[in-house]
Amino acid sequence: MSDATKLRDSALAAIAKARDDTELEAIEVEYLGRRDGKISRQLLSGIAQLDPSQRATLGQEANEAKRAVEAALAARRSEHQASRLADIGETEEIDITFPGPSLERGHAHVLSQVRKELEVIFARIGYTVEEGPEIENDWYNFEALNLPKGHASRDVQETFFLDANEEIVLRTHTSPVQIRAMERIGTPPIYIIAPGRVYRRDNLDATHLPYFMQLEGLAVDEGLTVGDLKGTLLYMVQSLFGRERSVRMRPHHFGYTEPSYEFDTMCGRCMGKGCRSCGGQGWLETGGCGMVHPQVLRNGGIDPDRYSGYAWGFGIERMALLKYDVEDLRLFYENDLRFNRQF
Numbered sequence: 001m002s003d004a005t006k007l008r009d010s011a012l013a014a015i016a017k018a019r020d021d022t023e024l025e026a027i028e029v030e031y032l033g034r035r036d037g038k039i040s041r042q043l044l045s046g047i048a049q050l051d052p053s054q055r056a057t058l059g060q061e062a063n064e065a066k067r068a069v070e071a072a073l074a075a076r077r078s079e080h081q082a083s084r085l086a087d088i089g090e091t092e093e094i095d096i097t098f099p100g101p102s103l104e105r106g107h108a109h110v111l112s113q114v115r116k117e118l119e120v121i122f123a124r125i126g127y128t129v130e131e132g133p134e135i136e137n138d139w140y141n142f143e144a145l146n147l148p149k150g151h152a153s154r155d156v157q158e159t160f161f162l163d164a165n166e167e168i169v170l171r172t173h174t175s176p177v178q179i180r181a182m183e184r185i186g187t188p189p190i191y192i193i194a195p196g197r198v199y200r201r202d203n204l205d206a207t208h209l210p211y212f213m214q215l216e217g218l219a220v221d222e223g224l225t226v227g228d229l230k231g232t233l234l235y236m237v238q239s240l241f242g243r244e245r246s247v248r249m250r251p252h253h254f255g256y257t258e259p260s261y262e263f264d265t266m267c268g269r270c271m272g273k274g275c276r277s278c279g280g281q282g283w284l285e286t287g288g289c290g291m292v293h294p295q296v297l298r299n300g301g302i303d304p305d306r307y308s309g310y311a312w313g314f315g316i317e318r319m320a321l322l323k324y325d326v327e328d329l330r331l332f333y334e335n336d337l338r339f340n341r342q343f
């Protein structure tokens, strides 16, 4: 028997006895290691010393030995792997084949969804989103909006003041963003919405929250009329609730608009006829609106002789409540997953 064949047989015997991959690894190095492997060395150095007639035979034998050992190693390795997988349930502390707990997927809160939906609705007709600070000063929150100190609708009872002089407030509405937008943008056309949080000293109950979200809208351009205002509100309400719902405007008073209105959405249950869910009215109170008062335009740096504007504001919670028939505003903030999951 040639040396190569002997080496092959002893390697195969060792492989057959090897209990794991570590032992197989050692055998591989011992026989096939590039430099010092027993079979490799014979191929490399042994051959050089032989006379040419013997070289071919020995080379062939050594190559065959090498291939046989490689094949035996591969076969043994896959045997090991198969038996490891077969009894993994017994040998592993963690059964990696057992299905894990499914991960619960979160999603945006219903108020964020409604807010986003409104942003998209207004983006379609060219409105951009404007932001303002939640901590405001007297000028932006009141004065610039034609609500001088002592004015009845200043809602002093409802304002959170942050300083003794009552100059710094948590904004009581998003209307101050109207002034900030006019200042920032400067020359009309201005078409913006300003969604955001507002604060009021209301006691928490089913219809009042000490903070909530509003969405303000402001358009300033040449020749805007009440017709444009109503068309815009109608477009919004129909985009949110469906084509069959209309909008109604009732005269009202706000310091920063003239004329001023409250606007209502047609009740989706009775379609305006009057039912229990709308208190027999046929309409659901939605928000306030009007044509921007000339003095407010002036306070924003805009010439009221050249431009006119309309504005509106409403509570986003109220809109979500109308959309989803929610009965209690507090549900929006309790973060009970049984509630949140429904949207």
Ligand code: DAH
Residues within 6 Å of the ligand: 172, 173, 174, 175, 216, 217, 254, 256, 257, 287, 288, 289, 290, 311, 312, 313, 314
């Ligand atoms: N700021 C009012 C509020 O908080 C809502 C409002 C009324 C906004 C009329 C407006 C408006 O822009 O024109 O109740």
